Amino acid sequence: MPFASDLAARLARSAEAVCRHYLSAGRRYGNYWIVGDTHNNEGRSLYVHLAGPRAGRWTDAATGEYGDLLDLLRETCGLVDFPDVLKEARRFLAISRPYGSPGDRVQPPGSTNRPAAERAKRLFAMAQPLQGSLGDRYLRQRGIVRASQHAALRFHPSCYYRDLASGSATTLPALIAAVTDASGVITGVHRTWLDPDGNGKAKVESPRRALGGLLGNAVRFNMPPGASLPVIVAGEGLETVLSLSHVLPGLPMVAALTANHLAAFKLPAGYIRLYIAADADAAGRHGIERLGQAARSIGILPLVLTPELGDFNEDLRRLGPERLTMSLRQQLAPEDAATLLLSK
Template sequence: MLSASDLAGRLAQNAETVCRHYLSAGRRAGNYWLVGDVANSRGRSLYVHLIGPRAGRWTDAATGQFGDLLDLVREACGLVDFRDVAEEARHFLSLPQPEPVSDLRGDVGDGPPAERPARERARRLFRMTEPLAGTLADIYLRDRGILRASAHGALRFHPSCYYRDLVTGRTSSYPALIAAVTDAAGAITGVHRSWLDPDGVGKAKVDDPRRALGGLLGNGVRFRYPVTNPVPVLAAGEGIETMLSLSHVMPGMPMVAALTANHLAGFHFPPGCRRIYIAADADAAGRHGIEGLSRRAQAHGILPLVLSPELGDFNDDLRRLGPGRLTASLKAQLTPEDAVAFLP
C-alpha cells in the first residue's frame, strides 16, 4: 500500500487535474492555480504550485493555511480520518484499494459507512434502491422533458438517502435519483446521487444536491450501452440529464455520462469504437473535458465529433425547443450514416 508521501507525490504529478477537480471555481495563472479557499470559493487568495519542485504545495494567503495535495483533498471533501483521505486520493488516481481489515467488532461491513471501501458502499446503496417508474425521481425527470427514463436500468430511486453537509457536519436524508456508474464490463464501480425536494419542487435545498461515490475515472453512467459487443459509435458527455436528453431523441445510440469534465477527459473507450460524439458544455471546464477526450480519441484512432446545443445545454433544447427541433439540430451534426441509423 502506498504511503502518505507516495500518494501526495502521485497527486503532485497531476496537480492541475487535482485542482480542476477539487477546486473547480479557480483558474490557472501561469504556474499556479488560483482560487478563493479550500472550500472552492471564487477568489485568488489560495494558490497551488503546479510545476517544479514545489508542485502540489499550496498556501492560503488570507488564512495562513498551507499543505500538500493530500491536505487539500482532506479540506475540500470535509474528511477527518486519514484512512478516508487516502481512499479518496486512491480513487481519484484510480489506484487499487487495500483489502478491508476487520476490527474488534467483527466484519468491516458492520462498522460505520466511512469504514467500508467506497465502491462497496456504492454497490450497497444501489441494492437499497427501487425501480424508477412512478417515483419522485421519475416525476422530476419528466418535468425536465425526459419521459422514458424508467427504461434505463442504470437509474433507480431511493426514498430517503443519507446526506451530510460537508461544512457543518449535520446529517439528514432526502429522496434521491440514484445512477449506477459502471465499467466497460457492466460492473458497478460507483453511484451518482441527485437529492430531490420532498415536495417535488426540483432538487433538494442543500448546498450540493449532486454527489458521486466510488470509482469514476474511466467509467460512467451508461444508457443503451451493450457490454458484450463492440461499440463502434457512442455519445459521451458530462451530465446525466444532458445525455438522457440526447437519448430521448436518439434511443438507439449508446451513451455515457462521465459526470465531470475531468472524468470525461479520462473516459475509457470501448472495444471497436470508431466514432465518439462528445456532448458540449459551454463552460471552461466543459471545454477542458472535450479537448482532453478528443486528444485521447485521436491517439487511439477514433474520430471525435462535438455535438453542440442551440441553447445552454441539450436539456434546454429538449424542453424549450422541443424534440423535433433537437432532432433536426442533431441531424445536421451527425455523419449521414449515423443520422440514418440513430435518428427517427
C-alpha cells in the same frame, strides 16, 4: 532520521492539517479534501483521502496523477530532489500538531471507513425501480420521459444526506445512477437529492454528489454486453446525456458526471466514432479536448455535438424534441443521421 515510509505514514495521520497548509484553496467534503490541482488552484479535480486505510492518498481526476503526501509535497513545493522532499516533510511535522487535537473538529465514527465502492454497490442495491417514482417524475419534468427503461437509474425514497459544513444530517428522496467500469461492475454511484414535494432538486447546498470510483468510469446507457453499434456518445451530466438519448434511442452513451472525469474516461474498444456532448464552460472545453485526443490516439474519430442554448436538456425542454432532432441531424455524420435519429 525517519525513513520515507515513516514520514509518509506520519503525514497521513495528519492528512487534513497537510491539506490545510499546502492546499489552502480547497475545503473538506466528508472524508476528502477537494481542490483544483497540486498548484493549489481552486476547483474540484484533485481529492485527498483524509481517513480510513487510504488516508493521505490523492488523485487528480483531470491529469490521472496520484500518490501519497510525500508526492504531494514534492508537487506543491516544486521540489526536484527527493532529499528536499523529506526535509520539507520533517519541517512540516516539527511545526504542526496532529489534526484532531482538542478544539479541532473530528469526523464522527460510522460506516465511512467501509470502502466507497462497497457502499456505492449497497446503496444501488437498496434503491427501487425508477418507474413511477419521484425520480421518474423529476426527469419527466425535465422533458426526459423514457428514463425508467435504463437499468443504470434507480430511486431511493430516503437517501442519507449530510451537510458538509455543519455536519447535520437528514434523509431525502434521491435519483441514484450507477457508475460502472467497462465490464459493467459498479464502482460508484451518483446521487441527485430531490425535493419531497416534487419541486425539482432538494433545497440543499450540494444536491448532487458522487460516491466511489469515478476515474475512467461512467454512468452507461444502452450498452448491453455484445452490443455492436460502432458509434458512442459521451457527455458530462446525466440530464445532458439522457436528453440526447431521448432523440437517439438505443445509441450507446455515457455520462462521466464532471468535465475532469469526461477527460479521463476510458473509451471502450470497438467504436469508430465518438460524439462528445459539449458544455459551454471552460472546464467543459477542457474535457472535450482531452477526450478527443484520447479518442484519436486509438483510432476513434471524435466529433462534437453543440446545443443551441445552454445545454441539451435546455434544448429539449425549451425548443422541443423536434427542434433538437433537426439540430442534431445537421451535426451527425450523414450515415448516422440517416439511421439513428427518431423518424419525423
